[in-house]
Structure formats: C-alpha cells, structure tokens
Amino acid sequence: MNNKKKNTLNKLMGDCGSSMLQNMNTKLLVTNFPCQHSKENILKICEVFGKVKSVDLLKDPVTGEFRGHVHVEYIDEVEAKKGHTGMMGLKVGDGALLYVKRLTTLATPLAGLDGEMFKALLDDLPTPCLILRNLFV
Numbered sequence: 001m002n003n004k005k006k007n008t009l010n011k012l013m014g015d016c017g018s019s020m021l022q023n024m025n026t027k028l029l030v031t032n033f034p035c036q037h038s039k040e041n042i043l044k045i046c047e048v049f050g051k052v053k054s055v056d057l058l059k060d061p062v063t064g065e066f067r068g069h070v071h072v073e074y075i076d077e078v079e080a081k082k083g084h085t086g087m088m089g090l091k092v093g094d095g096a097l098l099y100v101k102r103l104t105t106l107a108t109p110l111a112g113l114d115g116e117m118f119k120a121l122l123d124d125l126p127t128p129c130l131i132l133r134n135l136f137v
Helices: 003-013 015-024 039-047 077-087 116-122 128-135
Strands: 027-031 052-059 066-074 099-102
Touching (some): 077 099
C-alpha cells in the first residue's frame, strides 16, 4: 500500500484502519477446487506461489461437505499477490480452472463514517470507481 493511500486511510479510520486493511490484503478466496481435494493437497498448491499463513476450506453448512471454495491467508501482501497471480486460471484435478479473488473489503470498517462514497459502499450502490470501470467492460 503506498503512502498516499495509508495517509488517507489513517485520516478516515485512524491507525487501526490501516492495519486492518493491510491484514485484509493478505487474504484470498480461491474457488473451483475439486471437492475430493484434501486440505493438505490444497495447502501444497497454495504454498507453491507464496508463504501461506492459513488455509480454511469452506463447507456446506447442512452436509458439512467441502464445496470447492477456500480462504487462503498469506503472510504478507507481496506473498498474497504472488498467490493471486499464480493460482488465477491454474488447472487442477480434472481440468477445472481456479478463480482467485482478493478479500479486501472496506464496508465493515467504514460503518461509522459519513460521506457520499462511503454511504454508497455501505448501501451496496455503485461508486464512481465502479461506474468508471463498467464503462470499459
């Protein structure tokens, strides 16, 4: 995270906000793992691309079976970026392609802040950045 972003975040949320966002930048959601993969197999795949802090398999709340989605936490943001880049589109198992999403979120820490953009985030409305991005899709 660059200094300008850190300074803006510190003004809005204080020092705890910056560290909270920094911690969120180390987490990924990886989907499309074959359901027969074990936690150990998934950990080995994730460790190829960076130093992993933890791996959590998401399971169906009713059946308790693994759904193919995994939360992976890397030790720092650099390792998480390597993991994101390396696993995106990786073929596993019977040819399934992995999809990776960064889990950085601002909605929770901004709950007590005012401002048009923050209110839009909390109300799940498009922000100017999202609208601009959608123009080029």
